[in-house]
């Protein structure tokens with residue numbers, strides 16, 4: 001026997017960019033498209049017990065990625081084993 005009831009369920013309607021505040025779903029016209037910066041720091045880290053989630057629109061995501069690429073380039077400037085191609089594909093796992 002089925003005993004039916006109605007439940008209220010929370011669903012993500014939109015995701016706003018944590019940097020610029022723009023809607024990542026075009027105001028609800030399509031599923032949210034966003035990038036995430038996440039961290040959960042544990043024992044032995046300086047931020048033990050802290051958890052971070054930053055949601056980024058496409059523009060802010062690639063702006064952050066460009067900044068990280070620049071930082072990586074600066075950190076490895078004198079690394080003889082560094083290859084230019086690695087920086088171009090930094091973070092890219094699957095290409096569309």
Ligand SMILES: [Zn+2]
Pocket residue numbers: 017018019020021022056057058059060061
């Ligand atoms: Zn943004």
